[in-house]
Amino acid sequence: xxxxxxxxxxFDREKKLRFxxxxxxxxxxxxxxxxxxxxxxxxxxxxxSLKYNHPRGFFCGIGKCSSCLMTVNGIPNxxxxxxxxxxxxxxxxxxxxxxLPETKHKRHKxxxxxxxxxxxxxxxxxxxxxxxxxKHGVNVLLVDENPILGGQLIKQTHKFFGSRxxxxxxxxxxxxxxxxxxxxKQENIRVFLKSTVFGYYECEQNHCFGMVKRREDYTEEIYExxxxxxxxxxxxxxxxxxxxxxxxxxxxxxxxxQTLMNVYGVKPGRRVLMVGSGNVGLIVSYQLLQAxxxxxYIVEGLPKIGGYHVHAAKVxxxxxxxxxxHTIVEAYGNERVEGARIAKVGKNWSIIPGxxxxxxxDTICLAVGLTPSIRxxxxxxAEIRFIREAGGHVALxxxxxxxxxxxxxxxxDGSGIEEASTAMLEGKIAGFSAAYKIKNKAFDSKPLKLYxxxxxxxxxxPFGVKGRKAKEKIAVQWSDKR
Amino acid sequence: MKEYEKTGVLSIEDLRLPSEExxxxxxxxxxxxQNIPCNPCVDACPVKAISMRNINDIPVIxxxxxTGCGNCVAVCxxxxxxxxxxxxxxxxxxxxxxxxxxxxxxDRVEMLDRRGEKKGKAEVVRVRxxxxxxxxxxxxxxxxxxxxxxxxxxxx
Numbered sequence: 001x002x003x004x005x006x007x008x009x010x011f012d013r014e015k016k017l018r019f020x021x022x023x024x025x026x027x028x029x030x031x032x033x034x035x036x037x038x039x040x041x042x043x044x045x046x047x048x049s050l051k052y053n054h055p056r057g058f059f060c061g062i063g064k065c066s067s068c069l070m071t072v073n074g075i076p077n078x079x080x081x082x083x084x085x086x087x088x089x090x091x092x093x094x095x096x097x098x099x100l101p102e103t104k105h106k107r108h109k110x111x112x113x114x115x116x117x118x119x120x121x122x123x124x125x126x127x128x129x130x131x132x133x134x135k136h137g138v139n140v141l142l143v144d145e146n147p148i149l150g151g152q153l154i155k156q157t158h159k160f161f162g163s164r165x166x167x168x169x170x171x172x173x174x175x176x177x178x179x180x181x182x183x184x185k186q187e188n189i190r191v192f193l194k195s196t197v198f199g200y201y202e203c204e205q206n207h208c209f210g211m212v213k214r215r216e217d218y219t220e221e222i223y224e225x226x227x228x229x230x231x232x233x234x235x236x237x238x239x240x241x242x243x244x245x246x247x248x249x250x251x252x253x254x255x256x257x258q259t260l261m262n263v264y265g266v267k268p269g270r271r272v273l274m275v276g277s278g279n280v281g282l283i284v285s286y287q288l289l290q291a292x293x294x295x296x297y298i299v300e301g302l303p304k305i306g307g308y309h310v311h312a313a314k315v316x317x318x319x320x321x322x323x324x325x326h327t328i329v330e331a332y333g334n335e336r337v338e339g340a341r342i343a344k345v346g347k348n349w350s351i352i353p354g355x356x357x358x359x360x361x362d363t364i365c366l367a368v369g370l371t372p373s374i375r376x377x378x379x380x381x382a383e384i385r386f387i388r389e390a391g392g393h394v395a396l397x398x399x400x401x402x403x404x405x406x407x408x409x410x411x412x413d414g415s416g417i418e419e420a421s422t423a424m425l426e427g428k429i430a431g432f433s434a435a436y437k438i439k440n441k442a443f444d445s446k447p448l449k450l451y452x453x454x455x456x457x458x459x460x461x462p463f464g465v466k467g468r469k470a471k472e473k474i475a476v477q478w479s480d481k482r
Numbered sequence: 483m484k485e486y487e488k489t490g491v492l493s494i495e496d497l498r499l500p501s502e503e504x505x506x507x508x509x510x511x512x513x514x515x516q517n518i519p520c521n522p523c524v525d526a527c528p529v530k531a532i533s534m535r536n537i538n539d540i541p542v543i544x545x546x547x548x549t550g551c552g553n554c555v556a557v558c559x560x561x562x563x564x565x566x567x568x569x570x571x572x573x574x575x576x577x578x579x580x581x582x583x584x585x586x587x588x589d590r591v592e593m594l595d596r597r598g599e600k601k602g603k604a605e606v607v608r609v610r611x612x613x614x615x616x617x618x619x620x621x622x623x624x625x626x627x628x629x630x631x632x633x634x635x636x637x638x
Contacts, residue, residue, distance in 0.1 A: 007582045008614045159559035159615075161520035163537050169522040169557045171614070290581060304487040309516050310560025312490030317632040319598025322490045421519070461517040461538030 002040050003265040003291050008157040008171070011265035017087045033147070034080035034091055035061070035068050036264035044249040044336050046070050046080065047094040055335050057249030061256030062152075063145045064237040064373065070094055073218050074101045081256075082194070084147050086216065110222040115141040115190070116438050117431075118209065118227035120197050120376065123151020124420045125412025125427035126233030127179040132431030133231075134186040138438050141225065142183070143192045143211060148263070149183065150176030151235060152255065153420060155262040157290070158283055161308075165454060166421040173262075175420075197225070200379035207380070207407060229407040229434040232377045233427060236370035236391065236413035241275060244330045250337025254284040254367035261291050269363030273340050274298040275328050279307035281367030285315045288365075296361050299326040299342050301349065308463065329356060331364055340364055372414045380405050385477055389470035390416030396478045399452065400433035401426055404481060409434055416474065418459075418467040425455045486515070491596045494628055500545040500566070505627065508550030508567030508574070512541050513631075514560060523554040523563065552576060556612030565619070566627050573627040574607065576619040584616050585609060585635045593622060594632040601630055 003011065015030035021043055028037030035058050038046070045055040046068050059067035063082035070091055072078040076098030080091070119130045122144030130142045148154055156172020167175050183189050195213040202208070207230050211223040238253035240246065250269065252260075254276065257268045272293055274285045277300035285295045298315065303325050305312050312322060329341040329351060344355035371392040378384050382395040382403035394416050395403040402409050411430040412423035429451050436445060459468040486492045492513055500509045510531075512523070517538045524532050524541065531547035532554060534540075555563045555578055565576035585591050585606045593601040604626075608619035618633060 005582055007580050007584075159522075159557075161518060161559050163519075163521050164525060168520060169526075169559055292582075304483055305490055308518050308560065309486060309490065309492075310514060310518070310562040312486075313492065313513065313596065313631075314561055316490040317594055317596050317598050319594065324488050457537055458519050460536065461519050463516070463518055464538075 001042060001267045003261065003267060006265070007290055009173070009262060009265070013265075017085055019085060019087070019089045019091060021091050022093060028085045030085070032085045032264050032266075034070070034072065034078075034083050034085050034089070036260055036266045037085045038080070038091070039260060039268070040266045045093065046249075049247065050097065054247055055249050056247060057336070058252060058260075059256055060238050060253045061259035065253075069098070071098055075218055076100060078218065081259075082146050083214070083218070084194075086218075089218075108222045110224050112224045112226070113141060114226045115139050116228050117141070117434050118143070118197075118207070118225055118230040119233060119431075120230065121151065121233035121235055121412070121414070122146070122149040122191070122193075123233060123235050123412060123423065124153055124175070124179070125235075125414070125423040125430075126151065126231070127183060128424040128427030129231045129233055129409075129411055129431035129434075130189050131179070131182055131186065132428045133435040134189045136432070136435035136439060136443055138188065138435045140186075140189045141192065141227065142189055143195050143197055145194065145196050147194055149180050149191065149193065153179075155255075155258045156420070157262055157287055160421065162421040162458065166424060166458070172420065197376060200376065228438050229409065231401075231409040231411055231427075231430045231434060232374075232395075232414055233410075233412045233423075233430075234373040234376065234414040236372050236417055238366065239369045239371055241328070241366050241368050243328050245332055245337070248331055248333050248337050249335070250333060250362055251331055251364045251366065254280050254365040257363070257365050258284050258287060261293075262287060267291055267293050268365075269337075269361070270294060271296055271361045272363040272365055273328070273342070273359050273361045274365045274367060276300065276367030276369070277305045277307055277312065277322055277324070278367060278369070279311055281365070282307040282311035282315060284365060284367060285320060286311065286318075289315070289318050289320070295320045296359050297342065298322045299328060300324045301327045301345055327351075328364065337362055337364055370413060370417045372417060374414060377403075377408075377410065377414065380408050382408055383481060385474070387416065387470050387473050389466045389473065394470075394474065396474055396481060398478055399475070400448070401430035402433060407434075407437070416467065416470040422455060422458055422467060425451055425458070429455070497628075499628065502568075504545040504548075505566060505568045508565060509545045509548040510543060510550065510552070510554050511564050511566050511628075512543050512554070512562065513564065514541055514558075514562045516540070520559060522557045522559065526553040526557040528553060552610075552617060555617055556615060561615070564631060568624055568627060571624050572621055573624045574619055574621055575627065575630055576608070576617050577631065577633060579616045579618045579633065580614065581635070583635055585618060585633070589635070591618075591620065592634040593620065593626065593630040594634055595629050596631050598632065601626060604630070604633070
């Protein structure tokens with residue numbers, strides 16, 4: 001299931017690694033995650049459900065959904081989608097609640113780090129925020145859960161839209177590389193990868209967080225972080241859709257499949273049904289074709305295609321049908337997806353009888369929207385509101401991305417679902433504002449105005465309506481609050 | 483609602499087409515019909531034939547100014563620009579292509595329309611790499627000038 005040749009990407013498979021699944025020997029490559037290596041070997045069932053013993057597998061591919069939990073070297077509940085494969089590692093499928101290993105309770109010795117600014121999340125927003133703040137002389141600690149910096153940019157093989165300032169015409173993977181290089185050059189940015197910020201704690205002057213860093217041998221180190229300001233650039237997670245069979249291995253987030261395919265070079269299956277025709281659904285469908293995976297249909301519940309026409313045209317001229325006013329009724333299969341039934345939807349999303357159709361496929365990708373990740377952010381006490389256009393609950397924030405808790409900022413999808421281009425600008429604004437405050441306004445605030453203008457321009461068109469409305473609502477509720 | 487919003491397939495009526503004379507010279511046909519925040523084609527044009535008042539505008543091309551250089555075909559993030567040049571009864575169509583295998587000059591490839599339906603075979607007359615996107619020029623009958631928008635190499 002590994003992609004050997006790809007029109008855009010090259011996969012580095014220099015070092016072969018041996019590993020075990022339930023005692024059976026398999027091979028993977030250095031740079032792959034455990035999930036990717038299992039997929040490449042055709043293993044798609046990672047655990048079994050508590051009540052019905054259903055097979056369970058991968059879903060989001062970026063450590064957000066906990067669907068891929070397995071026991072790794074005796075450590076249960078390991079998120080295998082963000083855990084790098086090591087030579088000789090023993091992986092076991094879990095049944096419902098995994099048994100905790102017998103360990104002598106050691107007190108973890110915690111390390112303490114003090115920094116000016118903590119940036120949580122190393123995607124387009126977090127990277128831009130860290131760079132912007134660091135350029136203004138602020139010490140930054142940048143933390144990300146994944147093994148690679150870049151967030152969702154690292155799997156975007158298409159050229160970006162926007163203008164030259166937002167690197168339009170450049171592929172997301174290349175933007176990630178450029179930003180990574182800039183971060184490496186900044187001596188005042190310290191990066192922690194494979195690290196999770198897990199809790200916000202009260203302390204007198206600063207903001208205080210707990211962080212766990214995963215070592216090479218899968219054991220962990222505990223840190224206590226103190227910072228003057230913090231920027232939450234935690235991104236978003238993919239939405240689930242309710243239908244019978246949605247827990248079968250083979251039903252994956254479209255973004256999860258994109259990670260598997262474009263970061264690790266592993267195909268999710270042979271034939272895919274794509275659910276959702278927003279830009280994510282359209283782009284991932286095109287990328288599946290590039291990886292030589294067949295796309296049976298793209299189904300869209302609404303009467304019209306959600307994403308850009310140019311993305312739809314790219315898949316249509318390859319012969320992939322897009323069925324608007326259609327939805328998935330059911331996924332079926334024993335150990336994994338063997339097919340799906342789709343049907344036409346009428347008013348109020350009701351299925352029109354007699355329109356059901358069988359689709360033979362081994363993979364179903366869900367591209368049905370994203371929800372901002374705010375679980376950690378909400379611990380700070382920042383005011384959270386449900387804003388439909390933002391994709392769910394988000395923290396109220398002002399124009400400079402500061403929440404109702406002074407010194408706590410948000411940026412990117414975590415502050416309302418939009419695009420990578422807007423995320424980068426919001427990151428710059430948050431980074432700039434945080435630095436401006438930390439440094440007591442010791443530099444010119446002119447760039448901030450330019451960033452705001454650029455952001456307005458990006459949200460100006462009909463496809464920016466949702467983002468614009470979300471931010472307007474947030475602004476209104478923010479001023480009501482004051 | 484426009485039909486293409488439902489199907490993803492443009493019809494000729496959705497486009498502003500060049501004249502016979504302009505086609506003989508060879509021009510870029512921009513199949514970008516929505517207000518999306520994107521403008522690299524404007525920056526890429528060496529003769530300023532493509533204009534846009536702001537980034538969310540639909541690009542407007544001045545076919546008289548266009549020299550058919552193909553710079554915009556290579557940069558368009560939506561792969562929505564095609565070069566079309568007619569000569570007598572034949573047409574040369576240049577298509578942005580991001581699949582494998584990349585065809586060679588002289589290969590015969592399957593032509594596909596905007597629906598991905600097969601329209602017969604054509605000869606590849608030029609292959610130009612522009613980064614990871616390849617621009618493949620095929621030569622075919624003139625009647626396909628505004629019909630063929632993709633190729634399939636594997637089945638050919």
